[in-house]
Amino acid sequence: MLIGRNRSLASAVSLLQAGTSIDVVGSRGSGRSAFLQSLRALLEKDECKVIVVRGVASLRQHPLAAMHLAGIGGPNDQRASSIQVTVEALREQAHGTKSVLFLDDWDDLDESSWGVAESVRRTTGMPIVLSRLQGLRARHTPSGLAASTLEPAYVIDMDPIRFEELEQVLEAHLGGTIETGTMSRLYAKSGGIVGLARNVLDAAVREGRMVNNHGVWSAARDLWSPALRGVLEAHLENLGSEARDALEIIALVGVADVETVRKLVSWHTLELLEERAMLRIVPAGNRQLVTVVPPLLVEFFRNEPLAARRIRLTELIIDRLGSSDSLDLLIARSSRSETLGEDDALFVRLLQERARTRRIVTRAEWKDSPGPRTAVQYVRALLQTPGSEEKIAQVFEETDSAAGDPAGRVALAVLRAQWTAYIENDMLGALRRLRADTHGLGAYERSAEACAVLIETNLTGIPEDYAARLESSDDLPADVQLALLEAQMTVLISLGRFGDARRVFDSLAEHVKNSMDTAHNMLYGLVLLGLGEFDAALSWALRGIDEAHGYLDPDATRAHGYLAALCLGISGDYPATEKLLDTLFAMGEPPSFPTSVQLGLLNIASLVAIRRGNVSLGERYASEVLSSGVPDGPLPVQAGAWADAQLLAFNGQQVEAAERLWASSESLWARGARFSAVLGMLTSLEIRMDPARMQRLEEAIAELDSPYVLPHLEYLRSRTAGDAAALVAMEERLLETGRPGLAVEALKQASALFQEAGDTARAAEAQELLDELVESFGSRRIDTTRFGATAVTLTARELEIAGMIAQGLNNPDIASRLVLSVRTVESHINRIIRKTKLGGRADVVDYMNGLAVGR
Numbered sequence: 001m002l003i004g005r006n007r008s009l010a011s012a013v014s015l016l017q018a019g020t021s022i023d024v025v026g027s028r029g030s031g032r033s034a035f036l037q038s039l040r041a042l043l044e045k046d047e048c049k050v051i052v053v054r055g056v057a058s059l060r061q062h063p064l065a066a067m068h069l070a071g072i073g074g075p076n077d078q079r080a081s082s083i084q085v086t087v088e089a090l091r092e093q094a095h096g097t098k099s100v101l102f103l104d105d106w107d108d109l110d111e112s113s114w115g116v117a118e119s120v121r122r123t124t125g126m127p128i129v130l131s132r133l134q135g136l137r138a139r140h141t142p143s144g145l146a147a148s149t150l151e152p153a154y155v156i157d158m159d160p161i162r163f164e165e166l167e168q169v170l171e172a173h174l175g176g177t178i179e180t181g182t183m184s185r186l187y188a189k190s191g192g193i194v195g196l197a198r199n200v201l202d203a204a205v206r207e208g209r210m211v212n213n214h215g216v217w218s219a220a221r222d223l224w225s226p227a228l229r230g231v232l233e234a235h236l237e238n239l240g241s242e243a244r245d246a247l248e249i250i251a252l253v254g255v256a257d258v259e260t261v262r263k264l265v266s267w268h269t270l271e272l273l274e275e276r277a278m279l280r281i282v283p284a285g286n287r288q289l290v291t292v293v294p295p296l297l298v299e300f301f302r303n304e305p306l307a308a309r310r311i312r313l314t315e316l317i318i319d320r321l322g323s324s325d326s327l328d329l330l331i332a333r334s335s336r337s338e339t340l341g342e343d344d345a346l347f348v349r350l351l352q353e354r355a356r357t358r359r360i361v362t363r364a365e366w367k368d369s370p371g372p373r374t375a376v377q378y379v380r381a382l383l384q385t386p387g388s389e390e391k392i393a394q395v396f397e398e399t400d401s402a403a404g405d406p407a408g409r410v411a412l413a414v415l416r417a418q419w420t421a422y423i424e425n426d427m428l429g430a431l432r433r434l435r436a437d438t439h440g441l442g443a444y445e446r447s448a449e450a451c452a453v454l455i456e457t458n459l460t461g462i463p464e465d466y467a468a469r470l471e472s473s474d475d476l477p478a479d480v481q482l483a484l485l486e487a488q489m490t491v492l493i494s495l496g497r498f499g500d501a502r503r504v505f506d507s508l509a510e511h512v513k514n515s516m517d518t519a520h521n522m523l524y525g526l527v528l529l530g531l532g533e534f535d536a537a538l539s540w541a542l543r544g545i546d547e548a549h550g551y552l553d554p555d556a557t558r559a560h561g562y563l564a565a566l567c568l569g570i571s572g573d574y575p576a577t578e579k580l581l582d583t584l585f586a587m588g589e590p591p592s593f594p595t596s597v598q599l600g601l602l603n604i605a606s607l608v609a610i611r612r613g614n615v616s617l618g619e620r621y622a623s624e625v626l627s628s629g630v631p632d633g634p635l636p637v638q639a640g641a642w643a644d645a646q647l648l649a650f651n652g653q654q655v656e657a658a659e660r661l662w663a664s665s666e667s668l669w670a671r672g673a674r675f676s677a678v679l680g681m682l683t684s685l686e687i688r689m690d691p692a693r694m695q696r697l698e699e700a701i702a703e704l705d706s707p708y709v710l711p712h713l714e715y716l717r718s719r720t721a722g723d724a725a726a727l728v729a730m731e732e733r734l735l736e737t738g739r740p741g742l743a744v745e746a747l748k749q750a751s752a753l754f755q756e757a758g759d760t761a762r763a764a765e766a767q768e769l770l771d772e773l774v775e776s777f778g779s780r781r782i783d784t785t786r787f788g789a790t791a792v793t794l795t796a797r798e799l800e801i802a803g804m805i806a807q808g809l810n811n812p813d814i815a816s817r818l819v820l821s822v823r824t825v826e827s828h829i830n831r832i833i834r835k836t837k838l839g840g841r842a843d844v845v846d847y848m849n850g851l852a853v854g855r
Contacts, residue, residue, distance in 0.1 A: 002038040003172075004165035004194075005031070008156050012039050012129070013046070015154050016100055021121065021128040026158025027277045027294075028235045029195025032131040035158060036104055039129065048098040051090070053117070055108030055142070063112035073116075083112060090120045103130040107238075109142045128153070133238075134277045160192025169194055170201055179218035182210065185547070189223060191294035199231045200296065220539065222546030224299045232300040235278070243269050247278055249313055251292045251301040252354070253361050257374075258288040260365050263320050299550055302354075317357055321364040351587055354552045355384045366395065372412035375399040379415055384554060386589040392419065401437055406444040407479060413437035414451040421455045422595060422630075430455060446472075447480045450487040457491060458596060459631055462672030466491050482512065482520075489523045494634040496675040496704030498530035522559040526635065529567065530675060532707035534738030538567040545580075554587055562597045565604045566636055572741035572782040574608045581605050596633030599625060599640075606643035610650050622647060632664070634673040639664050641680065649687060658688035674704060682712045689720055711737050715746055724753035728766055731773065740782050744773060801828045805841055806848035 002009060015022055026032045040050045052070065059065035064086050068074055072093065073086030093099070101117055103109060121128050130153070161169070167183050178186070190197035203225040204210040211220045236244055246265040250256070253264070258281060261270070270290075273279045278297070282289045292298050304310070362378040375395050382388040382395070396416050401409060413434055420430035431452050438448040449469050456463050463469070470491070472484040485504050492501035505524045512520075521544060528537035544560030561584040568577040581601065590598040602625045610618035622643035632639035641664030648657035665680030681697045694716070701709055711733040718726035727750035734743040747770035754763035804814045811829070815822045829841070838844055 002031070002034060003168045004161035005035055005038070005158075008035070009038055009042060012156055013042050016043065016048075016127050016129065017046075019125055019127050021130075021153040023153045023155045024129065024131045024158060025134050025155055027134050027193060028237075029190075029193045029197075029199065029231070030158035030160070031194045032158050033104060034194075035156075036102055036129065036131055040102065043100055046098075048100055049094070050100050050102055051093055052102045052104065053109075053113065055103070055105040055110070055113075057105075057108040060108055060110050060142075063110060064116065065110050066113040067116055083116060086113075086116050087119055090116060091124060094120065094124060094126050099126050101126055101128045103128060106130040106132040107142055111141055114142055134275065160190075161194055162192065163187050166190070166192055166194060166197055170197060173198055174201065174205070174217060176212065177216045179216050182217065182219040185219060185223055189294070189296045189299070191296075193294050196231065196235075196294055196296060199228060200225075203227045219543060221543070222550045224296075224303065224550045226303070228296070229300065232297060235294070235297065239276075239278075242266075243272055245313060245316075246270070247273060247292060247297070248301045248304075248309075249317060250279060250290060251298045252310075252313060252357050253317065254298075254358060256290055256361055257365050257369075258290050259368060260321075260361055261290045263364070264317060302552060303550075314357060318360055321360050351552055351554055355381070355554075359385060366399075370399050372399060372401060372404040372408035376408070376411045376415055379419075389423070406441045407477070410438050410441055410444040410447045413448060417448075417451055417455065421459065427455060427459050443476050443480055446476060447483040450483040453487050454490060457494065457634055457672070460671065462491055462494060462634075482508070486520045486523070489520050489527070490634070491672075493523060493526050493530065494673045494675060496530065496678065496706045498527050499705050501527045502531065519559070522556075522563055525560070525563040529563075529636075529738075530706045530708050532710075532737050534567065534570075534708075534736065538564065538571075538738070541567060557587065558584060558590060558597055558601070562600045562604075565601060567738060569604045569608060569637075571738045574612055577604065577608050578612070581608070595628070595630045596635060596638045599628070599630060599633050600635065600638045603637045603640070603642045607637075607646050610646045615647075615650065618643070619647065632668065632673075634668070634671065634676060636676050636679055639668060639676065639680065641665075645683075645687070654687055658684045658690075661687070662693065669700065674700065675706060675709075678704060678706075678709055682709065682716070685716055686712075689716070694720070708737050712739070712742070715742055718746070719749060722753055724750040724757070724759075724762070724766070727753070728769065731769065740773070740777070744770065744782070747773065798828055798832050801825065802832050802844055802848050805829070806845045 012022055012024075024032050024035055040052070043050050051072070053066050053072070054070070055066055056069070059069075064073065064082055067086050067090070073082070073089035090101075094101070101121070103114075103117060106114070117128060120126060134157075163183075166187055167178065170183070170186065171178055186197050186200060189200055200223055201210070204219065204223050205217075207225055207227070209219060209221045209223055209225065210217050236247070239247070246269045249264050250261060253261070270279070274281070278293060280291055280293050282291060359378075359381040362374065362381045366374040366378040368374075379392050379395050382392050396419070399412065401412055401416075403409075416437070417430040417434035420433065421427045424430075434448050434452055438445050441448075453463060453466050453469055457466075470484050470488050472481050472488070474481075476484070485508060488504050489501050492498070492504065501523070505520060505527060508520065522541075525537050525540040525544070528534075528540055541560050541564035545557060545564055548554075548556035548560055561580060565577055565580055565584070568574075568580065581604070584601060585605070602621050606618045606621035606625070608618075609615070609621060622640075625640045625643055632641075641660050645657040645661045648654075648660060661680045661684040665677040665684065668674075668680065669677035678697070678700050681693070681700060685693060685697060698713070701713055711730060714726070715730050715734065717723075718730060727746040730746045731743045734740070734746060747766050751763050751766035751770060754760070754766055800818070801814055804817070809817070811822050811825050814820075815825045818825070829844075832838075832844060833840065836844070
């Protein structure tokens with residue numbers, strides 16, 4: 001039986017047995033044809049004759065084409081009317097038995113074939129099953145002609161199926177299990193439209209966007225594919241230019257109040273789109289929100305490569321909303337966009353177009369109805385636009401915070417508290433006002449409590465009574481529970497309690513867990529990292545970037561980008577880290593808060609730039625951290641000490657670098673940021689070992705629930721003890737937790753220790769393991785020096801020769817130019833490689849290119 005349609009099938013059979021005709025109505029991909037197939041099988045099992053005629057769009061202008069193609073009648077008898085011949089042929093096929101006529105794709109049927117079918121139905125009573133698209137009203141012919149004589153029919157709607165039903169359909173189609181998060185994304189994109197979901201699934205599998213891991217299929221990348229354009233174009237068939245423009249405008253604007261959409265789109269067009277099931281009006285408190293369905297259409301429009309059309313529609317939005325912001329056309333102003341790849345530059349432009357549209361729309365909504373909910377949306381849009389401080393302050397002042405429903409009031413109070421704490425640097429004032437503005441709001445006061453705990457955690461430290469303040473229960477509204485649980489995850493990750501943080505995440509509903517625009521989703525990537533599941537953490541981060549990229553969500557892109565950059569930086573894959581950071585920084589100025597994500601990105605960028613030899617760029621990033629005046633954040637690499645320590649170490653000040661990191665880590669520990677503190681302590685001791693501090697580190701790690709930090713600790717123990725065998729044994733655990741650079745160092749040190757001990761056989765074995773590991777990296781260049789990288793002083797002659805290598809000259813050419821022997825040139829090159837600790841000529845090219853960028 002057809003999954004999710006059994007009740008409809010039973011009704012259809014019963015109606016047809018009673019001689020009642022039925023209309024099977026649904027959107028493209030809703031499963032109308034599959035429903036007819038199952039219905040036909042049931043009828044034929046009941047010894048009923050089923051006659052099938054299909055409409056063909058390209059033959060719609062040819063009279064009787066559909067009937068003749070189905071083998072009913074024909075133009076052979078020239079003495080009689082073709083219509084009469086076809087009517088008699090259809091009656092003959094239906095004669096003497098229970099018969100039902102199926103008209104599949106009725107919308108594409110030619111008028112004459114429909115006339116024949118309707119005539120036979122009236123004279124014989126044979127019921128008709130027709131499959132048609134949603135949208136045409138009753139009592140019309142396929143071409144839309146009014147017809148007052150049509151027989152009535154019972155309508156069976158092919159509504160979107162439920163999550164569990166779609167899961168059964170897709171897993172049966174795929175022949176395997178689909179990971180829950182991926183299934184949630186398939187359901188969200190398709191809106192439960194089964195045919196569309198299968199199209200997305202097939203494209204994802206074909207293009208490697210979904211992969212099979214031990215029998216379970218999961219998304220490895222964003223599920224949007226350009227190959228789906230043809231499928232989505234089919235959904236837009238028969239839409240006039242005005243209706244298509246309207247649908248794209250709504251997609252560009254995003255979910256908006258119906259009053260705002262009415263200024264952009266006529267009532268007639270809205271009604272048409274609603275009849276075609278291409279938009280939905282959703283009640284939200286005292287508002288009516290308009291959204292495009294299926295949701296995948298939004299991605300289709302946002303990925304359309306038609307710039308002129310996008311500009312025309314954006315100007316139309318500006319003109320009809322009449323916003324003063326229309327004078328400020330946010331044409332791609334990023335100073336770095338000209339150096340980006342085509343995809344990155346396009347992404348930046350799309351973000352800016354989206355930001356402008358959202359700002360215009362939300363401003364119009366707020367002006368029309370200056371309540372808490374519209375104010376929140378407008379302020380969030382303004383936060384994406386640098387230099388909007390005065391406008392944001394104006395919105396706060398001119399909005400009646402005591403108006404509206406409790407959810408809207410607390411949302412505004414939370415946003416204002418964050419502004420006061422992070423931008424106006426008045427944490428105590430922010431907390432006082434937050435409690436005053438939300439007093440008397442009942443359960444929604446708990447959302448304000450979650451915000452207060454996060455502000456304290458970010459700026460001063462985790463409050464001792466956080467557990468009582470963040471306690472959640474099932475009787476609270478869903479959005480209040482989410483706010484409390486997100487705050488719980490932040491606190492638990494900071495404390496290094498990753499098992500507890502995972503349990504909090506697992507308690508969330510599936511559709512909430514897999515929503516990429518929520519804070520807890522990025523936090524879960526940190527949970528995976530803290531539990532030592534490095535590959536899963538990196539995959540989670542990259543998936544989040546792809547999803548946020550597809551939805552043009554800058555906040556989610558930055559948040560998941562921070563997690564991905566952290567993972568890539570840990571692994572020592574600096575080229576990939578730099579490429580990612582280029583994209584993230586090209587997005588322009590980050591929103592005013594939260595600030596901790598941007599601190600983390602700047603620190604990672606500084607570390608990578610310095611280790612790649614681009615010292616001036618690293619210093620610039622470090623100065624941005626310092627000049628921000630923002631306190632260190634509670635999550636990994638959100639403390640300014642990281643960039644400072646790297647600069648100190650690079651300049652040969654190893655003791656000072658270790659001291660800087662240790663002091664920062666002790667401060668973080670006192671604030672409750674224990675996971676970040678331990679990461680700093682580990683690196684401090686990696687730079688310079690201190691037995692007393694080693695004992696302090698071991699005591700600190702004992703208070704954490706983090707398998708991730710244990711291999712690093714064991715590496716330090718083994719290195720300090722000179723235990724070569726233990727260092728060799730560390731390779732697998734270091735690789736599993738994403739630290740190939742440390743694994744290389746462990747094997748190097750093991751080989752040297754065995755050699756010193758005279759155990760040449762085991763030294764050779766360690767060297768062989770090292771060679772295999774390095775070979776496994778392929779073309780990837782993995783950093784192994786970390787904080788061991790130091791500034792290198794080359795002589796003028798060595799710099800000259802290195803520069804010629806970077807230009808592509810070989811040794812004889814260099815010798816000829818400098819009037820030196822080839823052997824002398826080779827000697828200089830050997831000294832260059834030894835001083836810089838590079839692997840060969842190719843690395844010298846990269847090194848010199850880095851110096852050139854630094855200058």
